[in-house]
Amino acid sequence: QVQLIESGGGLVQAGGSLRLSCAASGDTFRFYVLGWFRQALGKEREFVAAITWSGSATSYSDSVKGRFTISRDNAKNTVYLQMNILKPEDTAVYYCAADRKWGHRSWFEYDYRGQGTQVTVSS
Secondary structure, three states: OEEEEEEOOEEEEOOOOEEEEEEEEEOOHHHOEEEEEEEOOOOOOEEEEEEOOOOOOEEEOOOOOOOEEEEEEOOOOEEEEEEOOOOHHHOEEEEEEEEOOOOOOOHHHOOEEOOOEEEEEEO
């Protein structure tokens, strides 16, 4: 079992930055792929980014590529999402998730999921 708790959300102006954190506890964190998803009001939950257990590979959705960076610190059992050049369309609840396999992009394919943190980008 892995428990995931997100933090770092808030209100930011367009063009600004935020860094989300996701702290994990329970099972051996370093063996899991970690991912970030988001869900805007009235829309489906979508994949944002993922990182392998070693951090050697990352994957991003086209909508955030070049602006967001996912990273992890296995010593701290924490995964981060650095979000730069934020846009109003980035407004959503952001969730982290853990998976035993690389390559999944569906929320439902991830084995463990957090409760989310709200990010609001004002124009």
